[in-house]
Amino acid sequence: MTIELDDPKRFRTLVGQAHQVAMNMLRPISRKYDLAEHAYPQELDMLAAMIDGLADSGASEGAGAAGVRREEGADGGDNDRGNKNGANLASVMSIQEMCWGDVGLLLSMPRQGLGNSAIASVADDVQLARFDGVWAAMAITEPGVGSDSANITTTAVLDGDHYVINGEKIFVTSGDRADHVVVWATLDKELGRAAIKSFVVAKGTPGMRVERLEHKLGIRASDTATIIFEDCRVPKENLLGSPDVDSGSAGGQGFAGAMATFDNTRPLVAAMAVGCAAAALDLTRELLAGAGVEVDYDRPGQTQSAAAAKLLQLESDLEGARLLMLQAAWLADNRRPNSLEASMAKAKAGRVGSDVTLSCVELCGAVGYSEAELLEKWARDSKILDIFEGTQQIQQLIVARRVLGLSSAQLR
Secondary structure (H helix, E strand, O other): OOOOOOHHHHHHHHHHHHHHHHHHHHHHHHHHHHHOOOOOHHHHHHHHHHHHHHHOOOOOOOOOOOOOOOOOOOEEEEEOOOOEOOOOHHHHHHHHHHHOOOHHHHHHOOHHHHOHHHHHHOOHHHHHHOOOOOOOEEEOOOOOOOOHHOOOOEEEEEEOOOOEEEEEEEEOOOOOOOOOOEEEEEHHHHHHHHHHHEEEEEEOOOOOOEEOOOOOOOOOOEEEEEEEEHHHHHHEEHHHOOOOOOOOOOHHHHHHHHHHHHHHHHHHHHHHHHHHHHHHHHHHHHHHHOOOOOOOOOOOHHHOHHHHHHHHHHHHHHHHHHHHHHHHHHHHHHHOOOEEEEEHHHHHHHHHHHHHHHHHHHHHHHHHHHOOOHHHHHHHHHHHHOOOOOOOHHHHHHHHHHHHHHOOOOOO
């Protein structure tokens, strides 16, 4: 068995296009929307229309931040041996390039919300068609619940042809701008995680309101909302997947389906971290070269200057994160379980991304710390990528459970 580490040829055009967008469209407005927090980047409407056009024409695959649905017979194979490079791999590769431009702007892309990944992962065929083209945020986190999604307290009670949702969600990315929100709620608190389902709620539905927008350290171009649900009536057809509660299984089909969303989104977040860190490394390399610090890739780091040695170490760490990201996406494309690898990629990339960007600020001194360059912004932006979609500590816990073969009850 051979391992090919070059980018798949079929995606090189897509990756090149994404890099051009990052360089010519996102990077030039990056500082503008960092300073103008909560202002909607109007320039993204044109970019979204262009991506929609590519998708409709079939000329592009995985051009946005939405996850993909895994199913038998899905196209995406490069050969007849079952080795498939499909939409998951295309998504992480293109997102990496887009975040070389700006993470916050990528997260603000219309119709590319994290809720779209939930729809792609859990929805049935009828729902996929009905929700095609929506812009969906994802509402999971609640006050006082912590990082364990199984402790969700937002309720959904069936009343005739509607579910009535009550609860509060915090830190909802694109919660104000998106036209739909995928809300995680429980059908019965006594049944634990088995009763947790996800619901698609259209913006403007009575009983749903955006309470406030958060002021943040980074990704300031992206809006982060607190949303209140008070007797919010949602058509029962908007429950994603099956409404049945399977309390006899380990976690329940519904919760397992909802958690499958993370198998799609965690590699995407890893790609964001890799792209942001790569931007910092590229600029730092240029700035150090301008100061007379050259990196010799034919000599060991310990025989070079301290700055050159540090840059080599950072590049090595980032490459490890990138390969884990690609592995998690490739496994999804080939319909193989990737929960362990998705968490490994997210944990590694989140930690390395933050370390790389902060180290680049340090290497560049006053230039890195000032707003003369984007290095300080990338350091602020990268921190959230180690937190949302499951914190660093949660990812390590998930990895430990899977490696040791322990349940969540056995290893907390």
